[in-house]
Amino acid sequence: MVWLTWRQFRWQAGAAAALLAVVAIVLGVTGPGLVTRYDQIGLPSCHTACTALASQYINELEFTTYGKLFYAGLVVMYLVPALIGIFWGAPLISRELETGTFRLAWNQSVTRTRWTLGKLSLIGLASVATAGLLSLAISWWASPIDHALSYGQSGSHFLRLSPLVFGARGVAPLGYAVFAFALGVTAGVLIRRAVPAMAVTLVVFAAVQILMATLVQPHLIPPVQTTAPFNASTANEVVITSSGSGPLTMILKGNFSMPGAWILSNQTIAPSGRVFDGPPGRACTANLPQQDCNNWLNSLHLRQLISYQPASRFWPLQFAETGVYLVLAAGLGALCTWQIRRRRA
Amino acid sequence: MTAAIEARGLGKQYGRRWALTDCTLSIPAGHVVGLVGPNGAGKTTLINLATGMLTPTTGSIAVLGKKPASDPAQLASVGYVAQDTPTYSGMSVEDHLRFGAHMNPAWDSALAHKRVEQLGLDPKQKAGKLSGGQRAQLALTLAIAKRPQLLMLDEPIASLDPLARREFLQILMEATADQELSVVMSSHLVTDLERVADYLIVLVASRVQIAGEVNSLLATHHLLTGPRRDTASLPAGQQVITESHTDRQSSFVVRSNEPIHDPAISVAGLNLEDLVLAYMGSAKAGSVHPMLEGTR
Amino acid sequence: MIWLSWRQFRVQAVVAGAALVVVAIALLATGPHLASLFDSNGLPTCRTTCSADASNFINQLKGSATELIFYGSTFLLYAVPGLIGIFWGAPLVARELESGTFRLAWNQSVPRARWIAVKLGLVGLAAMATTGLLSLMTSWWASPIYHAAQKAGPNSLSIVDKIAPPLFGATGIAPVGYAAFAFALGVTAGVLIRRTIPAMAVTLVIFAAVQVVMPLLIQPHLIPPVQLTAPFNANTANEIMVDSRGSGPPTMTVVGNLSKPGAWTLSNQTITPSGKVFAGPAASACTSNSAPPQACNNWLNTLHLRQLISYQPASRYWPMQWLELAIYLVLAASLSLLCIWQVRRRRG
Numbered sequence: 003m004v005w006l007t008w009r010q011f012r013w014q015a016g017a018a019a020a021l022l023a024v025v026a027i028v029l030g031v032t033g034p035g036l037v038t039r040y041d042q043i044g045l046p047s048c049h050t051a052c053t054a055l056a057s058q059y060i061n062e063l064e065f066t067t068y069g070k071l072f073y074a075g076l077v078v079m080y081l082v083p084a085l086i087g088i089f090w091g092a093p094l095i096s097r098e099l100e101t102g103t104f105r106l107a108w109n110q111s112v113t114r115t116r117w118t119l120g121k122l123s124l125i126g127l128a129s130v131a132t133a134g135l136l137s138l139a140i141s142w143w144a145s146p147i148d149h150a151l152s153y154g155q156s157g158s159h160f161l162r163l164s165p166l167v168f169g170a171r172g173v174a175p176l177g178y179a180v181f182a183f184a185l186g187v188t189a190g191v192l193i194r195r196a197v198p199a200m201a202v203t204l205v206v207f208a209a210v211q212i213l214m215a216t217l218v219q220p221h222l223i224p225p226v227q228t229t230a231p232f233n234a235s236t237a238n239e240v241v242i243t244s245s246g247s248g249p250l251t252m253i254l255k256g257n258f259s260m261p262g263a264w265i266l267s268n269q270t271i272a273p274s275g276r277v278f279d280g281p282p283g284r285a286c287t288a289n290l291p292q293q294d295c296n297n298w299l300n301s302l303h304l305r306q307l308i309s310y311q312p313a314s315r316f317w318p319l320q321f322a323e324t325g326v327y328l329v330l331a332a333g334l335g336a337l338c339t340w341q342i343r344r345r346r347a
Numbered sequence: 348m349t350a351a352i353e354a355r356g357l358g359k360q361y362g363r364r365w366a367l368t369d370c371t372l373s374i375p376a377g378h379v380v381g382l383v384g385p386n387g388a389g390k391t392t393l394i395n396l397a398t399g400m401l402t403p404t405t406g407s408i409a410v411l412g413k414k415p416a417s418d419p420a421q422l423a424s425v426g427y428v429a430q431d432t433p434t435y436s437g438m439s440v441e442d443h444l445r446f447g448a449h450m451n452p453a454w455d456s457a458l459a460h461k462r463v464e465q466l467g468l469d470p471k472q473k474a475g476k477l478s479g480g481q482r483a484q485l486a487l488t489l490a491i492a493k494r495p496q497l498l499m500l501d502e503p504i505a506s507l508d509p510l511a512r513r514e515f516l517q518i519l520m521e522a523t524a525d526q527e528l529s530v531v532m533s534s535h536l537v538t539d540l541e542r543v544a545d546y547l548i549v550l551v552a553s554r555v556q557i558a559g560e561v562n563s564l565l566a567t568h569h570l571l572t573g574p575r576r577d578t579a580s581l582p583a584g585q586q587v588i589t590e591s592h593t594d595r596q597s598s599f600v601v602r603s604n605e606p607i608h609d610p611a612i613s614v615a616g617l618n619l620e621d622l623v624l625a626y627m628g629s630a631k632a633g634s635v636h637p638m639l640e641g642t643r
Numbered sequence: 644m645i646w647l648s649w650r651q652f653r654v655q656a657v658v659a660g661a662a663l664v665v666v667a668i669a670l671l672a673t674g675p676h677l678a679s680l681f682d683s684n685g686l687p688t689c690r691t692t693c694s695a696d697a698s699n700f701i702n703q704l705k706g707s708a709t710e711l712i713f714y715g716s717t718f719l720l721y722a723v724p725g726l727i728g729i730f731w732g733a734p735l736v737a738r739e740l741e742s743g744t745f746r747l748a749w750n751q752s753v754p755r756a757r758w759i760a761v762k763l764g765l766v767g768l769a770a771m772a773t774t775g776l777l778s779l780m781t782s783w784w785a786s787p788i789y790h791a792a793q794k795a796g797p798n799s800l801s802i803v804d805k806i807a808p809p810l811f812g813a814t815g816i817a818p819v820g821y822a823a824f825a826f827a828l829g830v831t832a833g834v835l836i837r838r839t840i841p842a843m844a845v846t847l848v849i850f851a852a853v854q855v856v857m858p859l860l861i862q863p864h865l866i867p868p869v870q871l872t873a874p875f876n877a878n879t880a881n882e883i884m885v886d887s888r889g890s891g892p893p894t895m896t897v898v899g900n901l902s903k904p905g906a907w908t909l910s911n912q913t914i915t916p917s918g919k920v921f922a923g924p925a926a927s928a929c930t931s932n933s934a935p936p937q938a939c940n941n942w943l944n945t946l947h948l949r950q951l952i953s954y955q956p957a958s959r960y961w962p963m964q965w966l967e968l969a970i971y972l973v974l975a976a977s978l979s980l981l982c983i984w985q986v987r988r989r990r991g
Contacts, residue, residue, distance in 0.1 A: 005449045009442065010435075017844065042884070062882060065908075073809075077718070085847075093840050101436070105429035106486070109398060110450035111422045111493065159710055166711065197734050197839060201658070204726075239703050241683045344402070 003112060003120035011125060014090055018132045025078070025136060029143040032071060036063075040146040045153075053261075056153035063147065072147055072160075075140040079170035080211075082136055083178035086129045087207050091186020092199040094121060095342070099194045118339045122187065126180055126335075133179035141171045152262035152313055163264035163316055165215040172320040177327030182207050184334035191338050214326075220266045222322040225309045232256045232270050232304035234296035242282050250287065252280035254299070256306035262313030269307045278304050349412040351376040351497050351529040352397055356406030359392050366392040368553045370406070374531065374546065376496075378560075379523060381544030382533035383623050389553045390533040391430060394501045397531070398427045411496055423453050426490035426498040430505070432483045436475025440468050440485060444492075451493040459492035462518070480511030487515065491522045498523075500532040504539060516543055537620040549623055551630035561619065568622055572598040573612035582609075589625045600625040644753055644761045652766055655731055659773045666719070666777065669712070670784040677709055681787035686794055697795035701803070704788070713788065716781040720813035723777060724821035725850050727770045732829015733842040735762060736986070740837045759830075759986045763979050767826050774822035782814055792905065806960045807907035808858035815964040820971030825850050827978035834985050857967075863909050865966045868953045875899045875913050875950045877943035885925045893930050895923035897943065899950035905957030912951045921948050 008015075043059050045052065063069050095118070098104040108114050141148075148162045148171070159166045168174065185207055189199040232254065234240060239255035254270040272278040285298035311319065350373045357370040367389040374380055382390050395401040396408050399416025408414075413421045434443060440463060448454045463470065466484050474482060483503055490498055500519075504512045520543055523530055534540055540547075547564060549556040557564070568588070575597045578587050585607070588600040600617065601607075607614050617625070649656075684700040685692070704710050736759065739745040749755050782789075792803040805814050812818065828850055832842040875897070877883060882898040897913045913921045929939035955963065 003449070006446060009438065009446070013841070017848075089840070089844060097840070102429065102431060102433040103435055104433075105398075105400060105427065106433050106435070106489070108400065108416070109422065109425070109427040109490075110447070111419045111452060112450050113419055113422065114416070116419075159705075159714075166714070197730070197738070197843075198654075200840075200843075201730055241680060241703075 003116065004124065007121050007124045011090075011128070015128065017089075018128070021082075022132065022135055022139075025139055028071070029139050032068065033143045036068060036143070036146045039063075040150070045146075045150060052153045056150040059150045060147070060154070068147075072144060075144060076167065076170045079137060079140055079175050082133060083129075083175060083182040084204060084207050086132065086179050087182030087186035087203045088200045090125055090129065091183040092190045092203045093196045094125065094187050094190055095338075096190030096194055096196040096199045099190075100196055114342050115339055118342050122184070122335050122338065126183055126331075129179040129183045130176050133175040134173075137170075137172065137175045144171075154261065161262060161264055161313075163262065163311055163313060163319070165219055165264075168219065168264075168316075168319070168323075169211070169215065172317070173324045174320055174327075177324035177331070178211070180331040181210075181327040181334070184331040184338070185210075188334045188338050188341075191341050214323075218326070219319070219323065220264075220311065222319055222326070223311070223315055225266050225311050227307070227309050230256070230258065230306045230308070232299075232306045234299035235293075240286075240292075240295070240299070242280070242286060250281050252278070252282050252286070254278060254304070258306060258308050258310075260310065260312065263310045265308060265310045267307075267309045270304050271307050273303050273305075278302070349376060350374055350409075351378075351380075351411065352531065353409045353412075354393075354396075354406065355408075357393075357396060357403055357408050358405035359389075359396060359401060360404040365553050367396070370555050372548065372555060372558055374529075374548070374558075376411075376529045377527070378529060378546040379520075379544050380529070380531040380546040380548060381537075381540035381561075382531060382548045382550060383535065383537055383540060384533075384550035385535060385627060388550045390535075390550055391501055392553075393550065394427075394499050394531070394533060398425060398499055419452075423451060423493060424496045426493060426495035428483070428486045428490050428498075428500045428503050430501045430503075432479075432486040432503060434474040434477075434482050434485055437473060439471050439473050440477075441470035443474060443485060443489060444470075447489050447492055453494045455492050455494050459488055462488045462492070480507045480515070483507060483511070483515060484518070487518065491526070491528075494526065495528065497529045497531070500530065502533055502535070504534065505536070512539060519543065537623050541619045544619075547619070547623075549626045551627050554630070556626040556630050564622060565616065565619070567604055568600065568602050568617050568625075569607060570598065570600055570615045570617055570621070571607065571612045572596065572615070573609070589629045644758065645765065648762050648765045652731075652769070656769065659769070663773065663776055663780075666716075667780055670716075670780055673709060673712055674784045677704075677784070677787050680704070680709075681791060684791075686787075686791055689794060693794040697791040700791045701788070701795075713785060716785070717809060717813040720774075720778060720781065720818050721809070721821075721854065723774055724770075724818060724825040725847065725854075727774070727822050728825030728829035728846045728850050729843045731766055731770060732826040733833045733846050734839045735766065735830050735833055736982070737833030737837060737839040737842045740833070741839055756983050756987050759983055760979075763827070763830060763982065767823055767975070767979070770822040770826045771819045775816070775819045778814065778816070778818045785814075795904070804905055804907060804957070806905065806955055806957055806963065808862065811862065811907075811960075811963070812854070812858065812967075815960070817964050817967045817971075820968040820975070821854070823975040824853075824971040824978070827975040827982070831978045831982050831985075834982050861970075862963070862967065863907075863955070865963050866955065866959055868909050868955050870951065870953050871901070871903075872949050872951045873899070873901045875943075875948035877940035880940075880943075883929075883939065883943070885923075885929050892924035895921070895925045895929065897921060897948070901950045901952055903952075903954055903956055906954040908952055908954045910951075910953045913948050914951050916947050916949075921946070 039062070040046070040059065043055055045055050045059065048055050063072075095104075098107055107117060110117075112120075148167075151161055161167060162171055169178065182203070186199065186203040189203045189206070190196065193199045193202060233256065234254075236257045237254060238257050239253060241253040242250055255268050256270055258265065258268060270278050282295075283298045286295035352372060352374040354370050354372045357367060357372075358365060359367045370389075370393065382393065384390050392401065396403055397410050397415055399414075399422075411421065411424050415425070416422055435446075438446065444456070444459050444463065447459060448456055463485075466481070466488070468477070468481060468485065474485060477485065483506075487500075487503065490500075498519075504515050507515060516539060519530065519532075522528060532540070532544070545561050546559070547561050548558040573596070575592060575595050578590055578599070581587065581599070581601070584605050585601040585603040588602060590597065590599045600621075680703060681687070681700060684696045684703070686696050686700060689696045704713075736745075739748055748758060751758075788803055789805060792805075803810065805811060812821065825846070829842065829846040832846045832849075833839065836842045836845060876899070877897070879900050880897055881900045882896065884896045885893050898911055899913055901911070902908055915921045926939075926942050928934050928942040
């Protein structure tokens with residue numbers, strides 16, 4: 003079974019090895035430069051000036067090759083599990099069904115169950131290894147940048163904890179890779195034709211990723227809630243909007259800073275407890291200086307209600323996320339195996 | 348002795364269509380069984396059921412005493428060459444032999460390599476580049492070299508030229524003699540089966556029309572020609588398979604265990620092809636109830 | 644032939660239509676908020692405060708869902724041509740070759756060349772139309788952001804410079820060229836490799852490689868860049884760095900702040916009066932810990948350094964877009980001719 007799986011997997015393994023080699027070379031060449039600059043600029047031993055130094059570091063990098071490689075690393079880490087699902091998972095069994103070779107394969111002295119489980123586990127392991135090595139390399143390379151970012155603005159989308167970067171670091175990509183692979187194989191078993199299975203795998207995987215990141219990830223561990231008084235002068239956002247002919251409303255977002263934390267919601271509430279959305283007083287709608295509007299807002303005794311995940315929760319969240327995906331993958335694997343056993347497929 | 352294939356009330360339904368209906372068979376081991384019938388009769392369905400590729404809708408089937416594809420030992424004892432002789436087009440001949448060796452504990456590597464050499468196949472050649480006949484031979488080699496007790500072939504020679512067909516059947520017969528194989532081979536070309544089969548099953552319109560040893564079938568079926576008469580006027584022991592009448596003459600294909608003594612009728616034997624055609628024709632007319640040869 | 648192309652393309656067309664609808668809904672749902680944010684910052688009618696208002700506006704977007712959608716739509720505009728190449732291009736001919744149906748298709752009264760030319764043309768046009776629509780929708784959605792960048796003037800935040808990668812390839816008409824090229828690449832891979840899934844993989848790899856190489860090597864030189872020099876002033880420099888790691892005297896890297904708003908800066912060097920790039924060695928005014936920071940700046944200013952930048956101005960956006968489109972369309976056309984020729988001469 004091992005020989006057969008390897009023989010049919012040679013090209014894909016080669017492609018993965020080539021990708022890993024290219025990534026390793028590029029990151030190996032550019033990685034030390036990042037670390038050097040990080041040390042040079044004084045961040046490892048900073049005390050009070052950390053935020054400023056970190057900002058300077060990030061700004062220097064942003065429009066250079068390093069910045070582009072950072073973005074590229076994110077793209078690669080999100081693409082690779084999808085590609086594993088599409089090119090390793092979807093054709094695995096659907097090609098055998100399409101070409102009729104399953105009639106040859108399922109007549110050997112190996113039961114279908116063992117044949118399926120053998121392929122699933124061997125290539126599943128290869129997926130874990132590929133995604134794991136990539137994540138290791140890219141997380142190592144980006145760690146100076148991730149550290150610098152964690153000193154700064156709490157709302158940045160490029161924090162390690164934010165949905166955009168969270169899935170491209172640590173062990174989460176391993177879970178994604180195994181899940182995408184299992185999803186691909188299942189699609190292949192159910193749809194029985196390779197190219198449609200590839201398309202379906204892509205769409206379903208993308209949908210699951212988006213849903214998980216927006217709905218589930220923030221609540222894997224219940225977020226921390228905190229309140230603070232709302233100060234209009236330091237607020238991030240004071241906006242007056244009008245919906246056509248209806249009344250004017252206001253959108254207020256106060257300033258909240260906790261380095262490295264991922265802010266899930268930042269609402270401004272009135273003393274009554276409800277979200278404050280206007281209507282804006284004359285101080286804001288008439289053509290008066292902004293300070294008048296701010297004074298009026300401050301007189302309303304509004305409060306900020308913030309819900310966030312602190313930076314320290316990075317690894318627990320990672321493990322929770324990976325756990326969810328591994329369970330999903332195992333379920334799909336069982337579904338596949340069951341389907342192959344009972345139908346003629 | 349365990350029957351090679353034992354089916355009781357076996358049926359398979361696809362959507363609303365029954366591909367195989369109420370099939371009860373007891374195929375003895377040690378024979379070369381020809382499974383004959385027109386296209387769409389259910390031959391492939393029966394073979395797929397016997398190799399575990401399909402699960403029955405009704406009834407049951409036991410191959411060599413066990414449920415098909417139930418465990419590795421059962422899988423090892425049944426060899427299967429499917430229609431269109433599937434092979435991995437990207438793998439070479441040598442790879443296929445290695446595939447067989449890894450997947451079957453009872454693999455006879457010497458036999459496999461000897462066959463490949465005899466056939467003149469280039470071990471490095473990819474299976475996708477072989478001709479149809481060569482692929483069929485490769486698939487047969489894979490099935491034979493795992494040393495099964497029962498070999499199931501689904502129209503393996505349908506797309507081969509006459510020379511390739513003869514070579515295939517020759518190798519099949521050699522293997523059958525060497526290894527004491529039972530063979531079930533489906534085809535819609537009766538002339539080829541005539542040479543090799545000693546047990547016949549006729550399958551028409553998803554039902555088994557007749558099943559039995561070729562010798563005894565040929566001995567008990569007769570072509571009767573004589574003056575015009577009604578079917579009903581024939582003696583009771585004779586089962587009419589087909590009949591055709593002109594103004595003055597009638598001819599019947601009948602099945603009868605006893606010799607026929609009517610002097611007004613001339614009795615002739617049938618060859619296998621005529622026999623099969625008779626059953627296929629009568630099944631179309633719907634006038635014959637399926638009858639089985641009892642097991643002895 | 645048109646009926647046949649449509650009949651074999653139905654599913655892909657429906658999927659593309661559904662995807663466009665989903666994207667349209669997402670953009671329609673969030674577009675108005677973006678527009679009202681633009682208005683509420685006073686940008687439509689700003690006069691003297693434009694730059695500050697624009698910065699304000701862009702900063703408000705940072706960390707919001709809108710920022711994510713912006714990145715997402717940029718990514719989509721790169722991904723969609725690739726997906727078209729893989730799912731529409733590679734299987735087009737390869738599937739027929741693999742399954743043997745080419746023997747049916749090429750034996751009809753339509754000559755092979757016409758068969759493939761019509762398929763290439765119709766599906767290629769569909770590919771370009773899909774991508775074009777997507778680009779149109781996203782640029783409508785993102786127009787407040789680009790307006791703000793324009794209004795910001797000298798202090799514009801270069802992350803939204805349309806002329807520089809990655810936004811250059813994700814806006815305007817360039818994606819239409821990418822789609823045509825990726826599609827033709829896919830079909831060619833299918834014709835040459837004759838097996839669907841390997842063709843898909845090869846298409847992906849080659850397309851990705853081309854999309855990485857183009858912005859790095861070709862795009863900067865589509866039109867020869869503009870060169871500009873100005874005196875270097877250490878007090879307003881972007882970066883002054885001393886590197887004392889090596890064994891010799893410490894070297895320096897200095898980067899001035901000369902830049903053009905909205906432009907794509909290709910290189911920014913500080914050169915000595917002799918014309919070489921200034922790399923130190925650093926004087927003690929810069930290396931010693933006891934010297935005040937101003938001393939280093941003063942010393943640098945005595946060296947009469949000059950800043951030399953090479954850039955593509957923002958006004959060249961549309962000319963470069965047309966050039967990019969032309970290049971990719973030529974590539975697509977060449978690949979299509981290669982396909983037609985290959986299909987005609989081999990048995991395929």
